[in-house]
Amino acid sequence: MTVPTIALPDGTPMPVLGVGTWGYAEQPARRRDEIDSLRAALDAGLTMIDTAEMYADGGAEELVGEALAGRRDEAFLVDKVLPSDASRHGTVEACDRALRRLRTDRIDLYLLHWRGRYPLAETVEAFVELRDAGKIRAWGVSNLDVDDLAELDEVPSGDQVATDQILYNLVRRGPEWDLLPWAERRGLPLMAYSPVEQGRLLDEPALREVAERHGATPAQIAVAWVLDHPGVSAIPKTATPARMAENRAALDVALTGDDRAVLDAAFPPPDRKRRLEIL
Numbered sequence: 001m002t003v004p005t006i007a008l009p010d011g012t013p014m015p016v017l018g019v020g021t022w023g024y025a026e027q028p029a030r031r032r033d034e035i036d037s038l039r040a041a042l043d044a045g046l047t048m049i050d051t052a053e054m055y056a057d058g059g060a061e062e063l064v065g066e067a068l069a070g071r072r073d074e075a076f077l078v079d080k081v082l083p084s085d086a087s088r089h090g091t092v093e094a095c096d097r098a099l100r101r102l103r104t105d106r107i108d109l110y111l112l113h114w115r116g117r118y119p120l121a122e123t124v125e126a127f128v129e130l131r132d133a134g135k136i137r138a139w140g141v142s143n144l145d146v147d148d149l150a151e152l153d154e155v156p157s158g159d160q161v162a163t164d165q166i167l168y169n170l171v172r173r174g175p176e177w178d179l180l181p182w183a184e185r186r187g188l189p190l191m192a193y194s195p196v197e198q199g200r201l202l203d204e205p206a207l208r209e210v211a212e213r214h215g216a217t218p219a220q221i222a223v224a225w226v227l228d229h230p231g232v233s234a235i236p237k238t239a240t241p242a243r244m245a246e247n248r249a250a251l252d253v254a255l256t257g258d259d260r261a262v263l264d265a266a267f268p269p270p271d272r273k274r275r276l277e278i279l
């Protein structure tokens with residue numbers, strides 16, 4: 001199966017499944033595996049790569065640039081600006097630095113990593129300038145809850161936001177209370193980070209039970225569960241090349257009503273508003 005896409009608000013197709021890079025470029029001994037993992041991702045058709053200037057202080061961006069050498073056109077690159085850099089000029093400068101480290105002339109989707117001290121209007125103005133200059137194709141946000149998103153909608157060009165990247169998985173179901181319905185009404189795609197809860201989910205008995213039914217692994221079920229929600233993409237991270245193919249095969253898992261019931265019993269949906277959690 002080719003990786004399905006979600007249309008961003010401007011119509012650009014964005015893959016529903018990609019890969020994360022938090023933790024990359026921190027241990028020299030793992031560098032080879034990390035580069036091989038990203039190349040294995042591209043080979044498997046997982047072309048969406050998520051990184052951030054924060055990860056290894058720019059080191060992850062550099063590693064992504066190295067892995068993508070000669071293959072840039074295959075990838076859909078997602079990058080994030082730190083809130084401390086997200087002033088009107090700081091955002092543009094951070095993007096220029098990122099482009100150099102990534103060895104490319106454009107970022108497909110550039111996100112504000114989380115909300116900081118600079119007004120959203122300033123960051124959005126910079127994003128629009130970057131898009132007009134062709135340095136980014138689209139822009140979005142991360143870790144913004146409904147009230148922040150509503151505020152963003154009110155700033156000039158704020159309604160052009162292409163995604164909100166949020167913590168969402170079986171043990172972080174808070175966004176189902178209001179954020180998922182809000183985004184669906186608004187036509188805003190969401191991107192789920194830490195879909196396997198950084199590995200902590202994988203020994204959960206309910207997940208194992210559903211995995212056995214499908215001849216799948218718990219990681220595949222955890223990712224398939226996130227992707228079962230319309231308009232939601234996921235970016236599991238692995239630095240193990242073999243796991244790239246495993247995680248990609250999560251796309252082949254079709255959860256049944258019974259599976260959902262088992263998972264709902266073990267990981268109940270929210271019964272009240274919870275503030276959006278952050279990792």
Ligand code: NDP
Nearest residue numbers: 020021022193194195196197198199219236237238239240
């Ligand atoms: P994930 O839920 O993706 O979990 C990653 C961990 O799970 C790693 O230790 C990895 O191990 C392990 N793992 C992955 N696949 C498998 C598998 N098939 N079997 C067994 N273990 C597996 O957590 P992350 O926090 O990394 O989230 C994903 C990405 O989301 C990040 O890398 C980052 O790009 C982004 N993110 C964004 C945030 C934001 O604020 N916007 C915050 C947090 C993450 P190994 O590598 O050894 O294979």
